[in-house]
Amino acid sequence: MKYLIRAKLEVDGIVDKHDVVGAIFGQTENLFGEDFDLRELQERGRIGRIQVDIRHVGSRTVGEVTVPSNLDRVETALLAAMLESVERVGPYRARIQVYDIIDVRAEKIKRIVERAKEILRTWAREKTPDLREVLREISESVKAAELVSYGPEGLPAGPDVDKAPEIIIVEGRADVLNLLRYGYRNVIALEGARGKIPETIIKLAKEKTAIAFVDGDHGGDLILMELLRAAPIDYVARAPPGKEVEELTGREIEKALRNKVPAKQYLETLEKRLKRRRAAPQPTPPAPPAQPQQPQAAQQPAAPQPTPPQPAPPQPAAVQQPQPPQQVVAKPAPPTPPPKVEEKPPAVKAEVVELPESVIEEAKKLQGTLEALIYDRDWKLIEKVPVRLLAEKLEQSEPGKVFAVVFDGIVTQRLLDIAAKKGVKLLIGARIGNVEKRPEGVQMLTFNELIS
Structure with missing residues (x-):
């Protein structure tokens, strides 16, 4: 029955x-x-x-x-x-x-799942090395069931955050689920913190050994800087360059945590890297191929004379006077970085104003579900799918059929490329990953920008 x-x-x-x-x-x-x-x-x-x-x-x-x-x-x-x-x-x-x-069937399934969890916990790892991937689906259901909401902010966390002497701090809910999948139960998420680190994280970092484990992209650097300023972090671990914690395998997670470095040492390295990045646009002096314009230097002897550091006899020093050309060359440098990060979002926001209120409400409900909503040009829902199947669904869709996708995941380079190929005009995700090439005609937006 x-x-x-x-x-x-x-x-x-x-x-x-x-x-x-x-x-x-x-x-x-x-x-x-x-x-x-x-x-x-x-x-x-x-x-x-x-x-x-x-x-x-x-x-x-x-x-x-x-x-x-x-x-x-x-x-x-x-x-x-x-x-x-x-x-x-x-x-x-x-x-x-x-x-x-x-x-009756649900009760039976519940008993089976509970028994499966018991078997997994008591089954010695060395007895089932070849079955780990075969049993991954069962493992996922067990670990997902162990996900808890921790603290007044309701942060996604593993069940052993209170018991363990050390905690692993990651960026979001998907990262927590991935670590739980491989047996790391002392993990807690910032849940996309921007500007303010949750008080629960600060308190736990004071009481326990804290390991910050972030993505291997520039976004990971920024979150790490915020975290190191706000909380007493002991160690820092990073995903491999260009990868995110939520997509790492068990071996990659183990290797990243094994190679963790003291937070102070990492902070010094990070600050040096950021300084080098800021200084990088300044090497524009090679631009004086304007040496044939030495007549200009000859026509301006009256202005440089008040500067005694440049002796008049060796006229090659007149090359130092082309400061006007350097200023002209310095202007093209800033426009190159801004198009990558700062010019695209405004274009997307202009279209967000026209989003139906119903779509915005659905986006709010979507957070934390790891699901995706696929819309046509009239904002009619075509399909609701798990985020892990989104790329495959877009690949199978007819060109021009999908107009927008709202999903609880990361906008990656692969998704952007598929969207451009299939004529998708708008991607709205939980956050934007390490995107190097932004196809024309595809706009991106995050939940924070959509709701703000």
Whole structure:
């Protein structure tokens, strides 16, 4: 049987079980035709034996009625309502009220899953080295069930954050799920912190050994800088360059954590790298191929004379006077970086203003679900799919059919390339990953920008 209907029974008089069963059959007979008559349903095996458990309290009879059902959900609900239509048992007034319908299959699945978790925890790793990938799907369901909301901010975390002497701090919920998949239960997420690190993280970092584990891209650097300024982090671990923590294998996670470095040492290295990055645009002096313009230097002898550091006799020093050309050359340098990070988002925001309010509301609900919504040009929902299948679905779609995608994941270079090929105009994700080439015609937006 699929379902079990459970109902409370009250009768204003003393009756027996067979009286209750007879009243149920008699008062529901042919209410919805012969095909839905209780006796007919029993003969065809669509419902089981009606069980009645009663006791007498003073001059009243109370108890419980249970009816096993092999019908579908709609028919089972109709059957439950029919039970409640019984008003009398014998000469007495009666009331039957359904208080629960148990999905027998769900209960069975729950017991199987609990047993599977128990088997996984007690099964020695060395006995099943070749089965790790085969059992990954079961492992995922176990680890996902172990995900908890921690602290007043409801941060995604593993179940051992309180117990373990050290914690692993990652960026988002997907990172926590990936580490749980490989047995790391002392992990907690910042959940896309921007500008303010959660107080729960700061408190835990003071009490325990804290390891910051971030993506191997520029976004990881920025989050790491915020975290190191706000909390007493002990060690830093990084995903391989260009990779994100949520997509690492068990071996890559183990290697990254094994190669962690003290936070102070990493902070010094990071600051040097950022300084080099800032200084990188300045090497524009090679631009004086304007040496043939030495006549200009000769025409400006009056202006340089007040600067004594440049001796007049060696006129080659006049090359130092082309400061105007250097300023002209310095202007092209800034426009090159901005198009990568700062010029695209405004273009996307201009279109976000025209997003239907219903789509914005759906985007808010989408956070933390690891699902994707695919829309056509009229903002009609084409399909809702798991994020892990999004790239495959877009590859299979007809060019021009998909107009926009809203998903709880990271906008990657691969997704952008597929979107450009299939004519997708807008990608809205939880955040933007390490994107080196932005195809024309595809705009990107994050949830934070959409909601703000």
